[in-house]
Amino acid sequence: MTTNPSAPNASRTARERARAELTREIKQEARRQLAASGAQGLSLRAVARELGMVSSAIYRYFPSRDELLTGLIIDAYDALGEAAEAADAEVPARDIRGRWRAVCGTVRAWALSHPHEYALIYGSPVPGYQAPQATVASAIRVVRVLGGILADAGAGAGDPDDRPPLPAPLAGQAAGVADAIAPGVPGPVIARALIAWTQLFGMISFELFGQFVGSLEPAGPFAAYAAAQMADFIGLPGQGLA
Numbered sequence: 001m002t003t004n005p006s007a008p009n010a011s012r013t014a015r016e017r018a019r020a021e022l023t024r025e026i027k028q029e030a031r032r033q034l035a036a037s038g039a040q041g042l043s044l045r046a047v048a049r050e051l052g053m054v055s056s057a058i059y060r061y062f063p064s065r066d067e068l069l070t071g072l073i074i075d076a077y078d079a080l081g082e083a084a085e086a087a088d089a090e091v092p093a094r095d096i097r098g099r100w101r102a103v104c105g106t107v108r109a110w111a112l113s114h115p116h117e118y119a120l121i122y123g124s125p126v127p128g129y130q131a132p133q134a135t136v137a138s139a140i141r142v143v144r145v146l147g148g149i150l151a152d153a154g155a156g157a158g159d160p161d162d163r164p165p166l167p168a169p170l171a172g173q174a175a176g177v178a179d180a181i182a183p184g185v186p187g188p189v190i191a192r193a194l195i196a197w198t199q200l201f202g203m204i205s206f207e208l209f210g211q212f213v214g215s216l217e218p219a220g221p222f223a224a225y226a227a228a229q230m231a232d233f234i235g236l237p238g239q240g241l242a
């Protein structure tokens with residue numbers, strides 16, 4: 001009698017594929033619930049019910065609601081990071097301002113296309129949920145894109161003499177951020193870049209949550225203008241929107 005040594009591996013691979021597909025379906029249904037009820041309304045039992053699963057079965061994939069939230073958060077951070085990385089890569093490396101504008105525009109476009117995922121990672125914290133360390137690597141992907149732009153700007157990122165030095169505590173914090181995402185970039189440039197970065201996300205949140213209604217609709221021209229102004233504020237080389 002002959003045996004097929006590859007059969008166990010083939011069976012295991014089939015099981016892995018089936019598990020991956022069901023995991024994808026669980027997350028897809030969870031995102032639908034996220035859109036309908038928000039993160040606080042997310043329920044493993046409701047997800048199982050919508051998928052025709054017994055409630056006990058879903059716990060083999062996600063032992064708790066928090067585990068499922070963590071999976072959704074990691075996916076959202078990775079999707080945003082991947083989009084920003086792709087936008088940055090499409091612009092010539094020497095075009096520092098072009099890269100900055102492309103990344104700002106792409107982050108905004110992703111948020112507008114995925115408002116509930118954006119709210120999950122940049123909106124109000126979910127009561128009772130504490131994001132684990134496992135989310136950090138995905139969360140900093142988009143920030144590392146900013147770091148790459150700053151690092152490539154190098155000496156071209158201006159620091160005019162008339163700007164006051166950073167206060168000592170902030171200087172230490174900026175140095176730590178520089179070490180993490182843009183080694184060698186001066187602290188004042190890092191601080192201004194972080195101001196611009198938080199301004200970008202604040203602007204996106206205003207747009208998503210209806211704060212521009214009746215004033216800056218559509219918000220695209222304002223967003224493009226703000227990105228150009230923030231490039232000036234950071235001190236990125238190049239001029240204007242060209």
